[in-house]
Amino acid sequence: MSAAAHGHTPAAWTGVTIAFVGFTVSGIAMIIPNVLLVWAGLAIVVIAGVVGKAMAMAGMGKQPSPHFAATVAAPAAEERTAVSAG
Template identity: 40%
Template sequence: MSKATVSGTKPAAPKEHHGIDHSIDLGHGNSPAAWTCVIVMLIGALIASIAFVIANTPVFWAGIAVMFVGLLAGYIMRKAGYGVGGSKIKNTGH
């Protein structure tokens, strides 16, 4: 082991963001479309996981299909106006 001490280090130079504007609030997906998509996909993942553990191939693929249904439901709801900033959502400022 070396007994040399670490001398003063220079602060790190600020990193460039390559033209990305980080001041825009993205909303974090808090919308009925996003929540529906995530909940249905979680149910599908649960089904597929349990089927994987018990080695049941048809039920596993059914769980995967439920995950795709959740993805499709979220997309359809977003297009119907239930996504972030959608026309059917009451804007509460949150």
């Protein structure tokens, strides 16, 4: 898994760190019964996903390799020729 550099980007680290804070806030809020703080922690988790995705779209995430793009596009091209031929 580490050879593919899965998750070793600033976007991934930032998203995971913010989500960790959100889960920690929610967990502590469950121990001290505080419903508002539980929802605040869950909102932080949602914000972590938005921040991580925004950072990835801004170029701080892992860029897809050319090989990956070719393997994803190839089946779609084969389907088009099979439909038009048949």
